[in-house]
Amino acid sequence: MAKNFLELIIGSFDDKKQWRAYRARVKALPTEYRTAVEAVERYLMHSGDTPADWDRAARMFEDLAELFERAAADGTPVREIVGDDPLEFVETFVRTYSDGGWIERERERLRKSIDRATGEEADS
Template sequence: MGIQDIIEGKKQWRAHKARVKALPADYRIVYEEMQKYLFKVGPVDLPDGPLLPGIVDFFEEGVAAGKGVLEVTGNDVAAFCDGLIQDSPTYADLYQASLDGDLGKKSR
C-alpha cells in the first residue's frame, strides 16, 4: 500500500464521515452505535468494504422518505446489524478457524 492509497483512503473516510454528520441526530446516533458494534464483531472487510457506505445510503433514503430511524432498522438494532453481516466472514470466524487448525495439528 503506497502513500497515495493511504491519502485516497483518508479522503474517502472523511467524505463518508461528512455524510454521516449530515444525517439527522437520531440517525447519526444509531449509525455511530452500529459502527461501534460492527467494528467489534463485523466482517473482515468492514473498513474497505461497501457495508458502512451502504448503511448511510439506506439511512439517507429513510430520511428522504420521512421515516424515523427505528422504522428503518426495527427496534433491535443489533439484530439488524447481525442480519447485514450474517454471510460475511468475521474476525471471530477467522480466530475460531485458527484455533480449530491448531487443535487439528495437536491431535496428529
C-alpha cells in the first residue's frame, strides 16, 4: 500500500529505474558518442517531440542508446550516424516513435476550437 501511495505522488519506481538504466548506458559511452546522445536527448526534451506515452518514449531512448552503443563498438564516427544535418536525423529518428506529442494535440485542439467558434464543427 505504501509503495502505491508513493508511486501515486512521485511516479512509477519501475519507470525511474528504467530511466536510470538508460542514463547509465549513455554515461558508459565514449565521450564523443555520449556527447552526441546527450545533445539529441536535450533537443528532444526541449522541442516537445518526445512521445507523451512513457512506454514509447522509453523505447525511443533505449533504441537511441543502442544505436550509439553499436556505433561505438563498430568504430562508426558520430557524423556518419547523424549525417550533415543533425536536426534531420533527430526528426527522422523520432518520427518512428511519435504519437504527435503535445504540439500536435494543441494544434488539433486549436482546429476544433476554431471550428466550434465558427459553427463549422463536424458531426461526430
